[in-house]
Amino acid sequence: MAKKVLQPDTALYPCPVVLVSVTDSKGRANCMTASWCGIVCSNPPLISVSIRPKRLTGEMIKEVREFVINIPRTSLVKEVDLAGILSGRSIDKFKRLNLTILNASKIKSPIIKECPVNIECKLIEIKPLGSHEMFIGEVVAVQADEELLDKEERIDYKRADPFVYNQGEYFSLFERIGHYGFSNETHPPQNFGG
Numbered sequence: 001m002a003k004k005v006l007q008p009d010t011a012l013y014p015c016p017v018v019l020v021s022v023t024d025s026k027g028r029a030n031c032m033t034a035s036w037c038g039i040v041c042s043n044p045p046l047i048s049v050s051i052r053p054k055r056l057t058g059e060m061i062k063e064v065r066e067f068v069i070n071i072p073r074t075s076l077v078k079e080v081d082l083a084g085i086l087s088g089r090s091i092d093k094f095k096r097l098n099l100t101i102l103n104a105s106k107i108k109s110p111i112i113k114e115c116p117v118n119i120e121c122k123l124i125e126i127k128p129l130g131s132h133e134m135f136i137g138e139v140v141a142v143q144a145d146e147e148l149l150d151k152e153e154r155i156d157y158k159r160a161d162p163f164v165y166n167q168g169e170y171f172s173l174f175e176r177i178g179h180y181g182f183s184n185e186t187h188p189p190q191n192f193g194g
């Protein structure tokens, strides 16, 4: 089949969906949804998340130089969508979304109990790139629900039931489960996030 050359675009698929959580120096916790997130190095284990400068979460990470990448289940898709529409500048997202804060093991920022996998990171670098700043974190610990672990302590991601984001829509690993903004049909957002 012939190929067609399209405009340059970040046409990567699939994109993960995560909740980035952080506590500032006054002990105030916040979280936001992010899809521009990925592994950038295996050893040392490095994960990046790219955040637009106006987000509160990015400001908080700059202050405390740490963050947690939490991987949500499909059953949390509505909360995740809301965490990507609402800003912690005006509400306490943990209260509004009924998410439970637990202690991380190596950093002060909180992990989210309802997310089966939680990746604790210390910030090592911020790269201003244009629309986004890339926050690179070194993974200092991973927490996972015990029931997901096999004998070798590997995480069974099928049972973790994560989901992905593509062109404004959420997909479980098998079927479409929602779309950007579907949790708030009365005030639909004007763009696809990111």
Ligand SMILES: Cc1cc2nc3c(=O)[nH]c(=O)nc-3n(C[C@H](O)[C@H](O)[C@H](O)COP(=O)(O)O)c2cc1C
Pocket: 017, 030, 031, 032, 033, 034, 035, 036, 037, 050, 051, 052, 054, 055, 056, 057, 058, 080, 081, 083, 084, 085, 086, 087, 088, 089, 165, 180, 181, 192, 193, 194
């Ligand atoms: C599915 C989805 C993915 C998103 N991905 C990103 C992202 O990678 N980077 C970003 O800066 N914002 C992203 N957003 C938008 C932020 O989550 C949103 O602006 C949030 O309200 C910021 O909250 P805060 O001000 O409390 O930090 C995404 C939103 C959704 C719904």
